[in-house]
Each structure stands twice: as structure tokens, then as C-alpha cells.
Amino acid sequence: MTKVIMHGCNGKMGQTISSLIADDDEIEIVAGIDARDEGKNSYPVFAAIGECTVEADAVIDFSVAAAVDGLLDYCAAKNLPCVLCTTGLSGEQLAKVEETSKKVAVLKSANMSLGINMLLKLLKEAAQTLAPAGFDIEIVEKHHNQKLDAPSGTALALADSINEQMGKSYEYVYDRSQVRQKRGAKEIGISAVRGGTIVGDHDVIFAGADEVVTFSHRAYSKAVFGKGAIQAAKFLKGKPAGMYDMADVIG
Numbered sequence: 001m002t003k004v005i006m007h008g009c010n011g012k013m014g015q016t017i018s019s020l021i022a023d024d025d026e027i028e029i030v031a032g033i034d035a036r037d038e039g040k041n042s043y044p045v046f047a048a049i050g051e052c053t054v055e056a057d058a059v060i061d062f063s064v065a066a067a068v069d070g071l072l073d074y075c076a077a078k079n080l081p082c083v084l085c086t087t088g089l090s091g092e093q094l095a096k097v098e099e100t101s102k103k104v105a106v107l108k109s110a111n112m113s114l115g116i117n118m119l120l121k122l123l124k125e126a127a128q129t130l131a132p133a134g135f136d137i138e139i140v141e142k143h144h145n146q147k148l149d150a151p152s153g154t155a156l157a158l159a160d161s162i163n164e165q166m167g168k169s170y171e172y173v174y175d176r177s178q179v180r181q182k183r184g185a186k187e188i189g190i191s192a193v194r195g196g197t198i199v200g201d202h203d204v205i206f207a208g209a210d211e212v213v214t215f216s217h218r219a220y221s222k223a224v225f226g227k228g229a230i231q232a233a234k235f236l237k238g239k240p241a242g243m244y245d246m247a248d249v250i251g
Helices: 010-020 065-078 089-099 114-133 153-165 222-234 246-250
Strands: 002-007 029-033 056-061 082-084 105-108 136-143 171-173 188-196 200-208 212-219 241-245
Touching: 002 010, 002 222, 010 029, 010 056, 056 065, 056 222, 065 082, 065 089, 065 212, 082 222, 089 105, 089 153, 105 222, 105 246, 114 200, 114 212, 114 222, 114 246, 136 153, 153 188, 171 241, 222 241, 222 246
Parallel strands: 002 029, 002 056, 056 082, 082 105, 105 241, 136 188, 171 188
Antiparallel strands: 136 200, 200 212
């Protein structure tokens, strides 16, 4: 049995994961962390991670960027593996994630779904063939109107997958409205749409002369991310210090 702390337990993803784990005999939430608590959870809830005294095998984090520093400090002090799913981290926070991974196992992923992580692999192969042939690359991501960060962490991960395959030779362009000039050959355009209750749509467009190849992923519920996070927590139990990602889980 894997025992986990749910960091951000009363958010939408925290509640989704709580419901999924309730039906899973291999994993259990032993404590939750959230600034607000309406008493609806079957496990104890603490207002801050530093107040938690419950022993666990891992933390699943779906919170906000402001809470991540305290989480990392706690995990390092307790030698507690962490599945880090919060996006929108600053450069300083990303550096802290790397430093923490030297002390404890950290699995960081902008998107926990199996489909997205398979797409990351497919894009490398596509870029290797299409980019040298002159195909322009654009990414369009769509999310609900409550999402705080733009572009999404997943959109950036998709761009990074392509860019790493191409020797990091591409520049990311987020807004073309201020510059009246044609796009450069070594650009990846990233556009963000926010509206309604869209869970998560990502289109990666390779536009060439007289043909367009589009890779698309649609998430129809938050459960796809929750299932991945649960599998990641099971995987991370007992793992030595280091940085992990979903490729380690599915590979």
C-alpha cells in the first residue's frame, strides 16, 4: 500500500485524485494540505505542509506556485518523494526543484496524461523529418477560464520536446501582435486560448508548402491527469534521490 499526502487536496484536481484513490486498493491518502477545509474529506487536512505530522511514502502536488517552496523544503527535510504537478513556476523555483532532487526523489511533469507523454515522443520523430524540410511549427493550447498561467506548462513541454530534438535552435514566440514582420524560420509560435470549461486541448501544427500535419490531444476530464499522478506516486515510492518524469513511469 502506498500512502500519500495530497497537497492541494480541496482544489479540483485534489478532489478528482481523492475520488480516484478511494477506489484503488493499492494507494491511500493519509493527509491533505489546503488553506481551506470544509470537512468533506475522509483524511485529516492541514492548512500548511509544515503543520503535517502524518507519515507517508510520497506527496502528490496539485496546488499553486506560491506553495511550492514550502513543499520542497518539507520534502527535503522529511526525505519524502514528491510528484510535482503545479505549473507556472519561476526560474528560481525551477532551480530549487533541481536542488531538492539531489536530496529526495522528485517527479516533475507539466502534464500527467499518458497520451500527452506519448505525444512528446512522437513530436521528436516528426520534428526530425519535417523541420529540416522547411515546415513551420505552431502550438495552440486551450484551457478553461480559471487557469492562471499562459501558455500552459504542457504547451511549453511540447515545444521543448521539439526544440531539444533540433539542438535547441528554435526561439519561442508568444505574441506576434506588436511586431509587423513575417515569422522567422527558426520560431515556434505558442498561442493560448482561455474560455469556458475546456479541460485541456493542444494542437501542434507543422505547416509546410501545400500540406499541413497536425498532432492533437484532447482531455475530456481531469481524471486523465489524476490517473497519471497516482501511477507516478506508486512508482516514486522508495526511489532514490533524483529527477524523474512520466517517461520513467510509462517506460
